Amino acid sequence: MPLDAAPQPPAILVENLCVRFERRGQPEISAVNGVSFSLDRGKVLTILGESGSGKSVSLKALMGLLPPFARVSGRIEIAGRDILKLPASKLAQVRGGEISMIFQEPMSALDPVYTIGQQIAETIVQHEGTDQSTAMARARQLLERVAIPSAARRLKNYPHEMSGGMRQRAMIALALACNPSVLLADEPTTALDVTVQIQILMLLRELQQDLGMAIVFVTHDVGVAAEISDRMAVMYAGRFVETGTVREVMHEARHPYTAGLLSSTVHGGLRNQGELRTIPGSPPSLAALPPGCHFMPRCREAVSRCASEPPVVVPNPGAMVRCVHAEAQHPAGGAPA
Ligand SMILES: Nc1ncnc2c1ncn2[C@@H]1O[C@H](COP(=O)(O)OP(=O)(O)OP(=O)(O)O)[C@@H](O)[C@H]1O
Ligand SMILES: [Mg+2]
Numbered sequence: 001m002p003l004d005a006a007p008q009p010p011a012i013l014v015e016n017l018c019v020r021f022e023r024r025g026q027p028e029i030s031a032v033n034g035v036s037f038s039l040d041r042g043k044v045l046t047i048l049g050e051s052g053s054g055k056s057v058s059l060k061a062l063m064g065l066l067p068p069f070a071r072v073s074g075r076i077e078i079a080g081r082d083i084l085k086l087p088a089s090k091l092a093q094v095r096g097g098e099i100s101m102i103f104q105e106p107m108s109a110l111d112p113v114y115t116i117g118q119q120i121a122e123t124i125v126q127h128e129g130t131d132q133s134t135a136m137a138r139a140r141q142l143l144e145r146v147a148i149p150s151a152a153r154r155l156k157n158y159p160h161e162m163s164g165g166m167r168q169r170a171m172i173a174l175a176l177a178c179n180p181s182v183l184l185a186d187e188p189t190t191a192l193d194v195t196v197q198i199q200i201l202m203l204l205r206e207l208q209q210d211l212g213m214a215i216v217f218v219t220h221d222v223g224v225a226a227e228i229s230d231r232m233a234v235m236y237a238g239r240f241v242e243t244g245t246v247r248e249v250m251h252e253a254r255h256p257y258t259a260g261l262l263s264s265t266v267h268g269g270l271r272n273q274g275e276l277r278t279i280p281g282s283p284p285s286l287a288a289l290p291p292g293c294h295f296m297p298r299c300r301e302a303v304s305r306c307a308s309e310p311p312v313v314v315p316n317p318g319a320m321v322r323c324v325h326a327e328a329q330h331p332a333g334g335a336p337a
Helices: 055-063 088-094 116-128 132-145 164-176 194-211 222-228 246-251 256-266 324-329
Strands: 012-021 029-039 044-049 070-078 099-102 182-186 214-218 231-236 239-245 320-322
Touching: 012 055, 029 055, 029 231, 029 239, 044 055, 044 222, 055 070, 055 099, 055 182, 055 214, 099 164, 116 132, 116 164, 132 164, 164 194, 194 214, 194 222, 214 222, 222 246, 231 246, 231 256, 239 246, 239 256
Parallel strands: 044 214, 044 231, 099 182, 182 214
Antiparallel strands: 012 029, 012 070, 231 239, 239 320
């Protein structure tokens, strides 16, 4: 890169993302409470957290897929553009074009009444204005790209005519139809059997390397997270409590919640519903979040200072811990990573 070249903005930058659900006659729910991160092209950020911590709501907020009673605030930049400031027509182009999403259950993204080919081609026509036959040829290439055998024949299949693994691949092809620079993947392999899970993960890693996408990946599976990510974020009660590289988060966890979560997963996984084995109690109600550190009521290391808002400690650039104990080790503090 020439010395005077302007630095590239991150593929995605999220600052202080908050989501509140406000429905008349019901308590207000603070599902996401100030999530911030940035991710460059070609990198994978994995978000780990217990059920209900706000992972899916965060991704849906980025995609604009929340119901109208959801109040979304904060800043979302895609390749340097603040998308919440765009007019509705431009916003629709960005969402589904530059940023797209794959879900745990492909049937929530695929339409049962159209063939796979029609759905992918339609997306290409809408976003790129190409003619139908060019779009169908691209759709076929995309099915080949995600390793669907007999792609020409599969274009004519309806979603219900495919196996679970095939449908997941078809959904990935649909998400890739507009060459997104950012791909959001919400537990994309949980519903699949183990062999197919591994194939899909390898495919995602390969696509991310070849196409240089930034991927935000949500999973309950720590092994999967370690395999696929460059960076990790641990979410609790709508906030990131720790972020860092895979090594920092998995092997040098600084937040007591991260440490407890990881040792629980060694003993049976986060899907082992109910209490985590190594952390007593359950997450707080998002309708009545306690003041101070939200993890305090369950934390073995809690001290009186935890009743106040925890410091945001930055042990090194790109890493972040919200905990008074981390402050003792890294007194500088700073802004969220
Ligand atoms: N449409 C909605 N209306 C009201 N509350 C909602 C809505 N969608 C989600 N929530 C609440 O927001 C909180 C976060 O939900 P979210 O689906 O993001 O959790 P999650 O971390 O993805 O959990 P899981 O691991 O089980 O998928 C939950 O308490 C949930 O009940
Ligand atoms: Mg979820």
